[in-house]
Amino acid sequence: MVGGPDARLADRYARPIATDDLADQAIEAIEAIAGRHPGHRAVHAKGTLCAATFTATPEAALLSRAAHFAGGDVRAHVRFSNGSGNPSAPDYEPREGRGIATKFYLPDDSTTDVVGITLPAFFVNTVEGFLEFTRARRPDPETGEPDPDAIGKFIGDHPEALTAAGAVLTATPPESYLRCAYNALHAYRFVDGDGTSRYVRYRFEPEEGEASLTEEEAKERGPDYLQRDLADRLGRAPAAFTLSVQIAEDGDPTDDPTVVWPDERRRVELGRLEVTGLADDREQGDDVLVFDPTRVTDGIELSDDPIVRFRSDAYAASVLRRSGVARH
Numbered sequence: 163m164v165g166g167p168d169a170r171l172a173d174r175y176a177r178p179i180a181t182d183d184l185a186d187q188a189i190e191a192i193e194a195i196a197g198r199h200p201g202h203r204a205v206h207a208k209g210t211l212c213a214a215t216f217t218a219t220p221e222a223a224l225l226s227r228a229a230h231f232a233g234g235d236v237r238a239h240v241r242f243s244n245g246s247g248n249p250s251a252p253d254y255e256p257r258e259g260r261g262i263a264t265k266f267y268l269p270d271d272s273t274t275d276v277v278g279i280t281l282p283a284f285f286v287n288t289v290e291g292f293l294e295f296t297r298a299r300r301p302d303p304e305t306g307e308p309d310p311d312a313i314g315k316f317i318g319d320h321p322e323a324l325t326a327a328g329a330v331l332t333a334t335p336p337e338s339y340l341r342c343a344y345n346a347l348h349a350y351r352f353v354d355g356d357g358t359s360r361y362v363r364y365r366f367e368p369e370e371g372e373a374s375l376t377e378e379e380a381k382e383r384g385p386d387y388l389q390r391d392l393a394d395r396l397g398r399a400p401a402a403f404t405l406s407v408q409i410a411e412d413g414d415p416t417d418d419p420t421v422v423w424p425d426e427r428r429r430v431e432l433g434r435l436e437v438t439g440l441a442d443d444r445e446q447g448d449d450v451l452v453f454d455p456t457r458v459t460d461g462i463e464l465s466d467d468p469i470v471r472f473r474s475d476a477y478a479a480s481v482l483r484r485s486g487v488a489r490h
């Protein structure tokens with residue numbers, strides 16, 4: 163590519179960025195919270211990329227004909243991250259969701275992605291709601307702190323945000339990204355070999371169990387303790403997650419990531435994701451790595467959730483800003 167990423171970035175930032183579409187408005191609202199950090203993701207800016215292997219259970223193939231559920235080992239990348247758009251924010255910040263982003267490399271050389279966070283639900287179920295929510299969290303220019311009245315008003319107007327907001331308020335810093343459970347929140351339609359379909363939601367659970375720290379303990383470990391922990395733990399041994407899905411029943415909303423499905427819904431294990439070490443084979447030089455929750459594959463379809471569809475545009479707008487590459 164001509165000019166390399168730095169030249170493209172300099173060119174990109176020399177020009178005003180269009181504000182006429184919702185994806186750009188979303189990125190601008192996000193940047194008003196944590197600042198603009200050229201070259202970094204608009205949110206989940208700080209993270210670490212790992213190498214992984216996924217091995218499906220026999221049950222997975224009964225639910226979906228997707229190639230990575232057919233059996234055998236599948237190569238994957240996993241990026242763990244903090245939610246903030248500030249790449250220098252300390253890892254001990256308790257009030258945010260941590261992320262997992264997984265990319266499976268399929269036999270036909272295509273890829274498919276699953277992206278999750280440590281919250282049980284999302285804050286909003288419409289694009290307008292996302293813009294309102296993000297704008298409500300803009301820091302007051304005088305204090306540098308979020309305005310509690312604006313957030314209070316948003317929650318008052320949007321009771322659907324209460325589940326996610328409650329989870330953020332009571333969150334404690336994790337001991338390790340490898341000791342968190344993550345939910346992908348959107349429903350996807352799994353289609354099996356016979357064409358039968360059902361709606362599901364993904365969840366990643368750490369084999370070692372969940373573990374968190376007090377804020378004091380996390381601070382003592384330092385501002386980059388989660389990134390260092392990955393290098394330390396994976397330097398000693400791989401760590402694994404169980405990937406499962408919860409299966410919807412009639413009446414469970416499939417287009418609303420703010421609503422948790424009842425706990426008693428059937429859960430099926432899809433496979434084991436073994437994180438084997440830090441990865442240095444991507445995100446080097448001109449390589450632009452993007453985890454997009456709409457990147458599905460035959461056997462997996464999107465639901466009518468407006469948020470998941472909008473995410474693809476918002477991620478593309480972030481990718482353009484961080485790398486100069488127009489569409490991933």
Ligand code: HEM
Pocket residue numbers: 188202203204205206209241242243260261262263277278279284289292345346347348419451452453469472473476477480481484
């Ligand atoms: C309207 C809703 C949302 C918007 C506008 C949004 C926006 C973004 C943007 C702009 C990025 C950076 C993309 C890049 O530069 O590659 C990102 C990354 C991310 N988002 Fe979202 N997001 C939304 C909802 C969600 C939800 C519901 C989840 C969890 C289920 C989620 C989890 C993540 C994670 C884990 C990353 C980091 C991916 C990576 O490591 O590359 N986001 N989001």
